[in-house]
Amino acid sequence: MLILTFSFACYLFAIRKRPLLYVGLVLQIAYMISRAAELGRLPLVGPHDTLVFLTASIAAFAIPFGFALKDRNRFFNVVAILASVFTAFAMITRQHNSPLPPxxxxxxxxxxxxxxxxxxxxxxxxxxxxxxxxxxxxxxxxxxxxxxxxxxxxxxxxxxxxxxxxxxxxxxxxxxxxxxxxxxxxxxxxxxxxxxxxxxxxxxxxxxxxxxxxxxxxxxxxxxxxxxxxxxxxxx
Amino acid sequence: MKIIKQITDFFFSLSTTLWLLGLLLLLLFAGAFIMPGTQEFQEIHSIPLFDWLQTEPLKITWWLWGLTGILAILALNTIFCSIESIVRKRKVTQWLLLISPQIIHIGFLFMIFAHLLSAIGASQELAVVREGSLVKISANTLLKIEDININIDYYGYITGWAISVEYLSDGKTFKKDIIKPNNPSVHMGFNINVKDLRAYPVEAVLLQINKEPGALWALIGGVLFMAGIVTLIILKIKVER
Known part of the structure; x- marks a missing residue:
């Protein structure tokens, strides 16, 4: 959860320093990998894990689209706000840790x-x-x-x-x-x-x-x- | 003559597509609010959709009737527009760019056809069974539950199951099969799978016997739709480069 908190902070401060958006994304990927290792499956069930995956996907897809724009700062700022809001929601939702139905x-x-x-x-x-x-x-x-x-x-x-x-x-x-x-x-x-x-x-x-x-x-x-x-x- | 031209113009028009899609959206929106609060929809899968529609009151089914009508007109509109597009653009050099949207349309038509077949002939039945139980599948076919094997982990969660079944005709076994998670037993258009099960006090299974005549057509439609859309996107990227 600490990694997720750091990724939230990175997304939040990415409005000022854009490289933090990439750091936030890397941290979120690390968090998903740690969850996958802990659960022994892809962490894709329940609002917590799906919100994390959605946020990471938004941040990842934003990179190629952002670089195709002339004025990319505002675009990345909105992405950072959206990513931090979704990550905040992910942090307050319950993790689904029980085994998956077959x-x-x-x-x-x-x-x-x-x-x-x-x-x-x-x-x-x-x-x-x-x-x-x-x-x-x-x-x-x-x-x-x-x-x-x-x-x-x-x-x-x-x-x-x-x-x-x-x-x-x-x-x-x-x-x-x-x-x-x-x-x-x-x-x-x-x-x-x-x-x-x-x-x-x-x-x-x-x-x-x-x-x-x-x-x-x-x-x-x-x-x-x-x-x-x-x-x-x-x-x- | 004038009326025929008006009708053909209607079906050849992209405006018709847009209006129909708009109406389709409105009806789906209406259904999304009617369906969750209506008890009658619990029975919608038990008989073919068209049979169910005729037994239920119009005040809860009007949007489904509307959807059926709109989809029928949309299917015709799709066919007409695809033909018109091929005829109009037949001299273009990049024929893949011309044909890929039409492949998407054919895929869509297959999906509509699949839903039509299912609406006419799909059914679903449930049966609680134990080892040795017999379930009637069709007039001369019985399904016998030979063995129920449920895997439970240390914490009490069900981790898997294997239900051995036999198909009988005139008292003789002619086919054996094992039902596992995501591995149903398929026989003569029937798909038999496990909806629920319990291990105690006696091993028992809630079997679901589905008939889904549109499944294969839906799959073909899906594959065509994807083939068309992926080709279209790749070609558009190439053209822009």
Whole structure:
């Protein structure tokens, strides 16, 4: 937990000194490795571990996107704030240390979760870029936002496919009518709408940027809101 | 003639896609708020979706009827737009760039088809069984539970299981199988897996017998969708470089 506290501090102070963002990321990776060694499995179950993984993914994906920007300071500052907020939430949530149920011990589950959170991170990056575009009105920023969404959409779709394969093997059906699945469909349909809408000239720029920001709201509700407020087959 | 043109223009249009996706989102949003608070949805998997829809009141199912209609129109719109795109851009040199979005669309159509098949023919039944229990799978097929083996660790957590089963027809065993976590027994379109189990006082298993006719089509659709989208992203990166 000490490593996580240090990574939180690094993210927080990365607003002043950007190299601390990289230090925070390295510390968080070290924390995940230590958790994996302690548990004997990938630490990807429950809000604590998934929030840590999401934060590390946001920080990691921010690096290539940040370096593609001319004015990268503000972008990295927002990333640092987001990373420190998520890390703070991770620190106050309970760790899931009990052994995994046998049905969760499979490659399909691990890939499903890893890809889902990597896509969430990319949607988060897209939302940050959308916010920066609304401030600066630079087309290159909105182009980057589109790329982040496109790669995130690809990973998210792959995550859904892996989830479907796993559900079929574990429970005999690739689709279950639960709030989590429904919100996952909403998320997928939302970004399907985004990638199609952007083919229209009128929707490029401000409307697409706003959609990218709204999309991350749907991501957050699908991830945290549904799990906290509704009964579902997914713990998180 | 004018009406036919209006209909074809409607199906060939990207605006139609956007409106349909917007409506789809609204219906999914509505369903996300109706479903969690409605008791009737607990039974949604027990019979095919279309059968279930006909037995339940419209005030809780209207969004699912709406989704079915929107998806049907969206499927037609996808086919029309893909054909139009191929015809319009057929002379482009980078044919992979032209074809990859259409592969994504074909993957989507396969997934819709999979859900349609499942909505017509999927079912789910539960059975509590012990060693020696017999479960009727189909008119002339019985499933016999030969052996239940549950692994429990030092702390009392279940770490695994192996349920030996036999398929019987006219009293004769014709197939043996073992059900393990993430390793169901599949026979004649039925997928038999363990939903729950207990070790004490007597070893007992809650078996789930699913029929999911859309599963293979969904997998094919997923693979095509991914192949298309990965190709598209790689090509877009190359073009930009």
């Amino acid at each position: 049905v969760l011990k499979t490659f399909w589950f691990e890939c499903h979760v890893v890809l889902a959170f990597m896509s969430y991170a990319l949607f988060g990056i897209a939302a940050i870029l959308g916010g920066l575009y609304l401030k600066d009105q630079q087309n290159s920023i909105e182009g980057l936002e589109y790329r982040a969404v496109l790669v995130g959409y690809c990973l998210f779709t792959l995550s859904m496919i892996f989830g479907g394969i796993w559900a079929y093997l574990a429970w005999g059906t690739y689709w279950v009518w639960t709030p989590k699945e429904l919100w996952t469909s909403i998320l997928w349909a939302f970004y399907t709408f985004y990638v199609h809408v952007r083919l229209r000239q009128w929707w490029m720029g401000k409307p697409a940027a706003i959609l990218g920001i709204a999309g991350f709201g749907v991501v957050m509700f699908t991830y945290l809101g549904v799990s906290l407020l509704m009964k579902s087959s997914h713990g998180f």
